[in-house]
Amino acid sequence: MRHDHLITSKQLSRADIETVLDRAAEIDADPEAVAGKYAGTLLGLLFFEPSTRTKMSFETAMKRLGGDVVDMGSIESSSVKKGETLADTVRVIEGYADALVLRHPRQGAPKMASEYVDVPLVNAGDGAGHHPSQTLLDLYTIRENAGLDDLTIGIMGDLKYGRTVHSLAYALTNFDAQQHFISPESLQLPREVVYDLHQEGATVREHDDLDDVLPTLDVLYVTRIQRERFPDEDEYQKVAGQYQIDLETLEAASDDLTVMHPLPRVDEIAPDVDETDHASYFEQAHNGVPVRMALLDLLLGDSA
Amino acid sequence: MSDSNANDHKLRVSKIRDGTVIDHIRGGQAINVLAILGIDGSRGEEVSVGMNVPSDRLARKDIVKVEGRELSQDEVDVLSLIAPDATINIVRDYDVEAKHRVERPDVVEGVLECPNADCITATDEPVTSRFEVLEDGVRCDYCGTIVRENIAELIRE
Numbered sequence: 001m002r003h004d005h006l007i008t009s010k011q012l013s014r015a016d017i018e019t020v021l022d023r024a025a026e027i028d029a030d031p032e033a034v035a036g037k038y039a040g041t042l043l044g045l046l047f048f049e050p051s052t053r054t055k056m057s058f059e060t061a062m063k064r065l066g067g068d069v070v071d072m073g074s075i076e077s078s079s080v081k082k083g084e085t086l087a088d089t090v091r092v093i094e095g096y097a098d099a100l101v102l103r104h105p106r107q108g109a110p111k112m113a114s115e116y117v118d119v120p121l122v123n124a125g126d127g128a129g130h131h132p133s134q135t136l137l138d139l140y141t142i143r144e145n146a147g148l149d150d151l152t153i154g155i156m157g158d159l160k161y162g163r164t165v166h167s168l169a170y171a172l173t174n175f176d177a178q179q180h181f182i183s184p185e186s187l188q189l190p191r192e193v194v195y196d197l198h199q200e201g202a203t204v205r206e207h208d209d210l211d212d213v214l215p216t217l218d219v220l221y222v223t224r225i226q227r228e229r230f231p232d233e234d235e236y237q238k239v240a241g242q243y244q245i246d247l248e249t250l251e252a253a254s255d256d257l258t259v260m261h262p263l264p265r266v267d268e269i270a271p272d273v274d275e276t277d278h279a280s281y282f283e284q285a286h287n288g289v290p291v292r293m294a295l296l297d298l299l300l301g302d303s304a
Numbered sequence: 305m306s307d308s309n310a311n312d313h314k315l316r317v318s319k320i321r322d323g324t325v326i327d328h329i330r331g332g333q334a335i336n337v338l339a340i341l342g343i344d345g346s347r348g349e350e351v352s353v354g355m356n357v358p359s360d361r362l363a364r365k366d367i368v369k370v371e372g373r374e375l376s377q378d379e380v381d382v383l384s385l386i387a388p389d390a391t392i393n394i395v396r397d398y399d400v401e402a403k404h405r406v407e408r409p410d411v412v413e414g415v416l417e418c419p420n421a422d423c424i425t426a427t428d429e430p431v432t433s434r435f436e437v438l439e440d441g442v443r444c445d446y447c448g449t450i451v452r453e454n455i456a457e458l459i460r461e
Contacts, residue, residue, distance in 0.1 A: 111445075
């Protein structure tokens with residue numbers, strides 16, 4: 001992999017993805033082999049939005065590699081409150097850290113920030129835009145459960161604002177994957193994403209009812225339908241029930257179906273699904289650590 | 305000078321001594337062309353505008369004549385987004401010194417504003433807007449928003 005920064009999954013080739021996933025598998029199998037590899041290395045965490053999983057998994061990954069993190073802390077306690085620009089913030093923290101992880105509510109913020117720094121910068125989510133490191137752990141989980149070629153995947157929920165969805169859809173164009181997008185009409189994929197998928201030769205199949213495709217799926221990737229996105233409660237209630245997964249829903253699915261979710265979930269996957277062989281979302285979350293260890297290893301190794 | 309050249313002068317550039325004639329603008333777009341060039345008449349520019357005049361090539365076209373100003377390549381590039389059929393005539397001492405068609409650039413920088421309120425370029429950050437030029441529109445290089453219609457409305461004031 002030869003990228004200074006990871007801004008979107010669009011920049012990743014199939015070979016890039018396989019390099020990260022293969023390295024993650026090696027680390028997963030023998031974490032001790034890299035335990036002290038990055039002693040003395042510091043990762044700068046700049047989270048301008050709340051985050052639990054992504055932030056903690058990057059922190060865990062860096063520490064398991066023998067390094068440490070410097071954390072900007074909350075927005076309220078940072079100089080952002082004093083009116084400092086993002087461009088200045090990243091230039092300052094670049095002087096402290098060997099790589100940066102940035103989450104920001106504005107789309108395009110990581111791209112802009114990357115133009116101001118020389119250390120590797122990873123986009124950990126930019127508004128409704130992209131979340132490429134999540135995509136790498138999603139792909140790792142899919143590869144382990146269903147394989148990445150000859151794959152039929154349904155991606156369901158809030159496809160409009162779901163940055164994990166956008167990143168995953170782009171990355172899957174590198175593989176022989178049939179993608180089905182299931183959502184209420186008001187939360188369909190942004191037209192820009194559809195345009196890009198067409199440009200990559202992908203066929204975009206959009207549905208408003210999971211029943212149309214569920215029996216054909218190897219993977220069902222569920223995201224939260226965000227109540228706050230709907231103009232009124234009635235509109236939300238009309239669609240919410242259609243996009244909830246429970247044991248009854250899964251009766252129509254293949255026995256081998258893998259159910260994924262970037263988490264946190266609210267009520268879109270019933271707890272009784274957790275005990276079935278379909279549930280892979282906690283495994284998916286755990287995979288964040290070896291995958292981000294692999295990513296940091298490749299980015300820091302390249303920059304060294 | 306041949307008769308046809310004389311007619312040419314009379315019909316197209318007779319009012320211009322030195323400056324630029326932008327011809328073959330799609331009907332109704334002349335106002336947007338003036339906006340791109342930052343011409344609103346407040347600085348005393350001598351400008352002639354013909355709108356929806358008959359044209360063999362476009363059926364109806366607009367034409368803009370600007371006295372005393374030669375367009376830069378950057379201006380021509382941006383002009384191409386809303387006037388892809390335009391021809392640019394640079395006039396010096398009543399003669400057309402150069403005549404060329406506009407060509408769409410790959411990228412326009414610092415000229416358009418992204419309509420996405422959540423884009424990083426819509427903030428006070430020190431970032432110059434950058435748009436990739438597509439076959440049928442423009443795309444923000446930062447947030448990916450595609451604009452296909454009313455591109456002139458994105459021109460920075």
